[in-house]
Amino acid sequence: MFEERIIFHDAIETMEVDFCGTTFAVNADVDAFYDVVDKRLADSGRSWYFLVVYTDCVIAPEAWERFAERGKIANVKHGLGTVRVGASSQTREEIRQRAEQEAFRSNIFNTRDQAMLALGEMRKRRRDSRAAAEGTFLRVENVSLRFGGVKAITGVSFEIKRGEISSIIGPNGAGKSSMLNVINGVYHPQEGTVTYLGNARHQMRTHEAATQGIARTFQNIALFKGMSVLDNLMTGRNLKMKSNFLLQALYWGPAQREELAHRKKVEEIIDFLEIEHIRKTPVGRLPYGLQKRVELGRALAAEPTLLLLDEPMAGMNVEEKQDMCRFILDVNDQFGTTILLIEHDMGVVMDISNFVVVLDHGMKIAEGTPDEVRSDPTVIRAYLGTAH
Ligand SMILES: Nc1ncnc2c1ncn2[C@@H]1O[C@H](COP(=O)(O)OP(=O)(O)O)[C@@H](O)[C@H]1O
Numbered sequence: 001m002f003e004e005r006i007i008f009h010d011a012i013e014t015m016e017v018d019f020c021g022t023t024f025a026v027n028a029d030v031d032a033f034y035d036v037v038d039k040r041l042a043d044s045g046r047s048w049y050f051l052v053v054y055t056d057c058v059i060a061p062e063a064w065e066r067f068a069e070r071g072k073i074a075n076v077k078h079g080l081g082t083v084r085v086g087a088s089s090q091t092r093e094e095i096r097q098r099a100e101q102e103a104f105r106s107n108i109f110n111t112r113d114q115a116m117l118a119l120g121e122m123r124k125r126r127r128d129s130r131a132a133a134e135g136t137f138l139r140v141e142n143v144s145l146r147f148g149g150v151k152a153i154t155g156v157s158f159e160i161k162r163g164e165i166s167s168i169i170g171p172n173g174a175g176k177s178s179m180l181n182v183i184n185g186v187y188h189p190q191e192g193t194v195t196y197l198g199n200a201r202h203q204m205r206t207h208e209a210a211t212q213g214i215a216r217t218f219q220n221i222a223l224f225k226g227m228s229v230l231d232n233l234m235t236g237r238n239l240k241m242k243s244n245f246l247l248q249a250l251y252w253g254p255a256q257r258e259e260l261a262h263r264k265k266v267e268e269i270i271d272f273l274e275i276e277h278i279r280k281t282p283v284g285r286l287p288y289g290l291q292k293r294v295e296l297g298r299a300l301a302a303e304p305t306l307l308l309l310d311e312p313m314a315g316m317n318v319e320e321k322q323d324m325c326r327f328i329l330d331v332n333d334q335f336g337t338t339i340l341l342i343e344h345d346m347g348v349v350m351d352i353s354n355f356v357v358v359l360d361h362g363m364k365i366a367e368g369t370p371d372e373v374r375s376d377p378t379v380i381r382a383y384l385g386t387a388h
Pocket residue numbers: 147150151152170171172173174175176177178179
């Protein structure tokens with residue numbers, strides 16, 4: 001009976017699992033279903049994207065642990081990515097919480113169409129990243145930056161891969177924010193080159209970085225405090241707007257159509273970041289964690305290829321940090337955005353990064369996977385030697 005609830009859509013590399021109307025009351029119910037899922041997956045001998053339909057599916061509290069565990073195993077062994085659809089608000093909440101605890105991407109959608117669209121994007125990205133694996137995405141070579149006598153950055157080189165989440169970590173004053181400013185063209189290094197999407201440059205203006213698809217958030221929130229969330233997000237669309245004010249006055253029709261298209265994009269971001277309830281609220285009245293989320297939204301409104309985040313989780317409580325982590329993972333997953341973030345707290349960064357660069361006193365002291373960096377004696381020394 002579970003057999004017919006598993007459908008392989010070969011053309012789109014997707015296995016659909018239909019939990020519609022199923023009740024998982026005890027562990028044995030979970031096992032009965034998942035034994036069939038696992039067998040079918042094993043027989044197929046390959047990996048799939050998963051489309052999981054939860055309409056009217058009930059998972060009792062006693063069975064959740066097992067349900068999550070078996071799902072995770074199937075994922076690790078055979079999953080290329082998962083989209084979920086039709087979950088009740090309670091199930092949705094459970095999935096979210098599990099996702100936070102175990103740092104996986106929850107990818108929940110309201111309609112099947114949205115889920116299929118997201119699947120399509122995932123597949124496209126995997127294809128593109130395979131194709132682009134050869135070309136350099138972002139390379140920083142031998143960059144040195146001085147402010148008068150202060151050496152902010154000294155001879156730093158590293159490379160960021162397309163589609164990955166990379167982090168720059170290091171103690172205060174290590175040169176992290178300066179490095180982001182070099183990458184997006186605000187600071188001009190005295191030495192060195194930045195190569196982005198195949199173009200090497202020594203100097204660049206900020207708006208050039210933006211038109212090349214680089215967006216960023218700031219260590220200190222830089223929003224218009226008196227303006228609503230919606231209007232702040234609209235400012236993120238500036239570069240995409242063709243009509244200027246004069247033209248808007250002359251050709252009201254086209255300008256209005258354009259405005260509507262931008263608004264639609266912004267509404268999508270509001271939905272994605274779960275900030276519908278505050279869309280009209282002036283940003284200055286929001287708690288800090290939400291302001292940070294709005295700032296992320298504004299950066300996303302520019303539809304960036306490379307997103308630079310300067311301490312997106314600084315000053316947040318544990319819950320806000322978990323939320324932000326999940327959004328960062330989801331942005332990377334759903335939009336395929338390459339992300340370079342700065343964080344000062346090692347723990348958080350290690351959970352979500354593919355690659356880590358460690359700066360100290362303006363110099364690169366280590367780089368590698370989170371595990372490599374964490375066990376590096378030089379890094380441990382730099383961190384132990386500094387009070388936070
Ligand atoms: N605009 C600036 N003018 C002068 N000094 C600066 C400027 N920006 C950064 N610095 C100096 O460069 C060093 C690195 O700063 P920063 O990049 O902000 O470090 P981090 O973000 O790692 O804390 C510090 O000594 C800082 O005082």
